[in-house]
Amino acid sequence: MKHTTKHREGRQPTLNFRDSASHPNDVSLANSPKHSLFFKRQLLQHLFEHSVESVMVTDVNGIIERVNAAFTDITGYSAKEAIGQRPNLVQSSRHQPSFYAQMWQQLEKTGSWSGQVWNRRKSGEVYLQWLNINTLNDEQGKVTHRVAIGHDLTNQQSMHNDRSLFTFKDPLTQLGNRQLLTSRLDQALAEAERNNIRIGLMVVDIGRFRQINEQLGLAWGDDILRQQARTLQAAVDEADTLVRLQGDMFAILRHSRAQDAAMAQLADKLLNLMSQPIILADKSVVSLQPSIGIAIYPRDAEDNAGLLQAAEHAHSMAKRAGRNRFQFVDQRQHDLHHRELQIEHSLQHVLSNELGEGLSLYYQPQVRPTDGKIMAMEALLRWQHPKLGTLSPAEFIPIAEQSAQSVRLDRWVIEQACMQVAQWRERYSQVPVVSVNLSAPQFREPDFADWLQACVASCGIKPECIKLEVTETTMMTQKNNCVAMLGRLRELGFKISLDDFGTGYSALACLHQFPLDELKIDRNFMVEASQDPRALLLLKTIVHLAQELSLTLVVEGVEDQAQLNLLANFGPLTVQGYYYYRPMPAADINKLLG
Known part of the structure; x- marks a missing residue:
């Protein structure tokens, strides 16, 4: 999976003031609902702009949408520099990850947090701040924004001696x-x-x-x-x-x-x-x-x-x-x-660093069995954690999804894969298409198609060079979003593959409705087919259906000659598995392309 956060303009948070009791004989414009609302907005804007406390407003994903003048005075960051960034823009290294983990736990439980925080100004100076963070909800109780109000404690006299x-x-x-x-x-x-x-x-x-x-x-x-x-x-x-x-x-x-x-x-x-x-x-x-x-x-x-x-x-x-x-x-x-909290906050730190320290892509070739030709390669994410060692995607990708970081992780992988494809195409005459996996939350991002088109263009490659893999689970649970988004991406020239087919989510019944180029049979299906004649018959039926729908076919999990022999009479297809190649770094792929 992968990620990259797209900065979006969200609606501004609305704070509601209670109507002040007016003198019974005071008939003014403020009594008019229209002018009362106008007055409240003016008052709110005045308080926001002229507060001596720094104010930061983020959307539900933690992207800064507004800051006031006091924020700029205290941190040194202008509104233009701050908006679109994350609050860790001002984060110092004084606190351990567990400090921020506790902060977020408290925010999730109660909707608010307050305490002393060591932050860092744009100049690099570390300063102590009293911070209050509160959550804003809409009429349905759904979180829409968070507001952080900070008081600079730097100038408090005798802070360590006068315990107030x-x-x-x-x-x-x-x-x-x-x-x-x-x-x-x-x-x-x-x-x-x-x-x-x-x-x-x-x-x-x-x-x-x-x-x-x-x-x-x-x-x-x-x-x-x-x-x-x-x-x-x-x-x-x-x-x-x-x-x-x-x-x-x-x-x-x-x-x-x-x-x-x-x-x-x-x-x-x-x-x-x-x-x-x-x-x-x-x-x-x-x-x-x-x-x-x-x-x-x-x-x-x-x-x-x-x-x-x-x-x-x-x-x-x-x-x-x-x-x-x-x-x-x-x-x-x-x-x-x-461990989960450690992985979550390490991932947040890694994705905030454009270099993606510790993250890397491996590639596993997909091979045509008739002549051994490499037809495509799947980009697979790896993470070498500085303290926890090698982490399996099966462990950290669910954590990324639960902590709303999967979109950024998806986009990081896509960017790296596109840049790698561009490098290969400069060096080699024939470069197979490279597939990348998309997580379910990506399909709720309305800007994704535009972002992806801009990404491949910036790397100097064409959409046809990239294949997008969507799991059967995602396709079925996000059906409407997937069909619309993938339809547009396919029109732009990207190849679309249905991954993990056969995991039991009933995609077969509506397979003809999906904008697909490829069907990818899950490895567990292949294992069952090699042990159960009825499963093998079902596999043959799926292969025939894919051919009738003009879909290319990839069979995952081919690890031995016996499994390969089962596919001998299935017609044109490609296989992916340890029998041919294990996932390998880009440097080893160079040897195959050269």
């Missing part, structure tokens, strides 16, 4: 905040390492907080948070550190008595206290469903960020299991989750 309430205290609950937890964790970990002791970290949420805010309003939600904060404060030991992390999330750092039994006993106590019905001032009763995740140092993690991430993951597992429960870290699941 702003830095370490949550103003709503009067508990400590995430910054206090980070500071205390550093101290606790150092002491635990010196004295060879365990420390425990709990992440607690009160449960149903979003529904409470929606049903009762923010004022009642804040009141419930304060009540639960007092409940927690009364339940924990004086030696423990209790903080509010974000929203309805709290954390408890236990500096001693962090054995599993003691942590479980405390968790049981907290669940019992926090699930008690809460009586509000209007006599209404609210019942909550708290969840608790528990991580232990050094068993579950050995550093500050890792321990918090482990506790948050355990908390997520407790919520998934049904709430009103606590969960210790499942180390296997935690390690898997941590």
